[in-house]
Amino acid sequence: MPLVLATAVVVVSLTGFLAVVPALLSSQDLAVVEAAPRTRTAGQWLLVRSSSGSWYLNGDAVSSAVLARSLRQARPKPSAVLLLPSSARTSAAVAADLSWLRRQSNVPIRLERPEGLAQP
Structure with missing residues (x-):
């Protein structure tokens, strides 16, 4: 009898434990909370690289030569450059863009992701 009990x-x-596990996993406490979106400050530049390879600095189309000169000679220098590459660009192309940008200036370059993309 004790063995049966x-x-x-x-x-x-x-x-009971197996019945509670799904409720625990879906609870708000354990759910991943998305980080608050970063806002761009006045001292930062937004740089977009299109799928065709064109550069856009703060919304204006610029050539590679003008961009390189702007990065080297800007007064005051930006606090950071936020690079937003086209999703159609390969990772190798984005890496080459980052490398080229870092050779043009010692300003920190950050790779940004579009707001609409899902977080991993």
Whole structure:
């Protein structure tokens, strides 16, 4: 009789635990909370690289030569450059863009992701 009682307690406890696990996993406390979107400050430049390879600095189309000169000679220098590459560009192309930008200036270059893309 004690063996049957002990087995029943284990089975009921295990069943109860397995029934509660989905509720625990979907609770707000354990859910991943998306980080607050970063806002661009006045001292930062937004740089977009289109799928065709064109550069856009703060919304204006610029050539590579003008961009390089702007990065080297800007007064005052930007606090950071936020690079937003086209999703159609390959990771190798984006890496080459970052490398080129870092050779043009010692200003920190940050890779940004569009607001609409899902977080991993």
